[in-house]
Amino acid sequence: MTDAPARANIKVTTSPWGPEDQLGALNYLDPARAAHVLARADGRRVYDLSIDYFVGMPSFQAAGDPAYQLFMSHTPQGTVVDNLNGVGSEVNRHVCYSGDVVFMYTHTGTHIDALNHFGVDGEIYNNFKVDEHLGSRNWTRGGAEQIPPIVTRGVLFDVAGLKGVDCLDPSYAISIEDLQGCLERIGTELQAGDVALIRTGRMAFWPDGSKVLGNPPGVGLAAARWLTEQKIAAVAADQECVEVGPSEQEDNWLPGHCHFLAEAGVPMIELIDLEELARDGVNECAFIAAPIRLRGASGAPLRPLAIPFHPTT
Structure with a gap:
């Protein structure tokens, strides 16, 4: 049971620290x-x-927001194949390059x-x-x-x-x-x-x-x-x-x-x-x-x- 009021009656407050305050x-x-x-x-x-943070973690999605996602954008072997950095396969086999992208609410x-x-x-x-x-x-x-x-x-x-x-x-x-x-x-x-x-x-x-x-x-x-x-x-x-x-x-x-x-x-x-x-x-x-x-x-x-x-x- 609760004695909480039926209405919150909340109003926006003017900051006592001035009209430009954002803290x-x-x-x-x-x-x-x-x-x-x-x-x-x-x-x-x-x-x-x-x-x-990990793929499949619990998150708020009830209002349609996306789940946490992580994608690799560069992998060591993929860099050898793609050669997107233009340095060639020999260097790319030597330098083990990984990178990723995060997408989240x-x-x-x-x-x-x-x-x-x-x-x-x-x-x-x-x-x-x-x-x-x-x-x-x-x-x-x-x-x-x-x-x-x-x-x-x-x-x-x-x-x-x-x-x-x-x-x-x-x-x-x-x-x-x-x-x-x-x-x-x-x-x-x-x-x-x-x-x-x-x-x-x-x-x-x-x-x-x-x-x-x-x-x-x-x-x-x-x-x-x-x-x-x-x-x-x-x-x-x-x-x-x-x-x-x-x-x-x-x-x-x-x-x-x-x-x-x-x-x-x-x-x-x-x-x-x-x-x-x-x-x-x-x-x-x-x-x-x-x-x-x-x-x-x-x-x-x-x-x-x-x-x-x-x-x-």
Whole structure:
């Protein structure tokens, strides 16, 4: 059962950082705080929070987006036969040349949603309008290239662990009380500029697409609004959309996306692997991540890293 409001009533927000701002909540990132976080990091262990990309991997295709594909464009023997570089068979037999091409939806695998990914009534965050800022190929505002390297504190919200389960039930809506319970359990508070890492337990099933995609447990709208009120820089989750699905609001099919991106200016990181952090009890960490700078794109692949804090700090 849920007490979620029937309507989300989400509106695009004007940035408090000015009419040209394209960073949104990433403005909460602070170089001095980043230095402090890195000074606390214990570099003897680095957790890679990303997943592999491979042909046949689970991905969002429900709206017609393509599956991940990789094609070799050059092979060692093919180069000998084709001689496309014009250097002849002897040299090409000596130099073993391979190359490939990737074709994918930008919201495949571990990735970050840029602020132009979702909007409301023809506008994205900071009132950038479709008829003024969307060209034939891409947005001219709010794209993935605007996202700077993220170096800050990551805080693990192990909701599955709080509930004593391996994985939350399908379509479980994470509440404010759940999030606050996670913080109480680990004895910390969210601070401005943190990245909230939400664990539902679904990544334990990766790459079984029948268990990691569809009807995701995730953050309910009230909990999403509570998170952004804490001035987080970004939010991340171990499932495909951060928020609970299907939508609990009748006026919006992805209200969490619209709130995080268009209303709060908070980038969303999806399909992040938090299993090792939870297993090892790493509840706070130095969080480091940077997307590929795809100009104008609504999302980009991301390789997040987590470095535990030194036990004496």
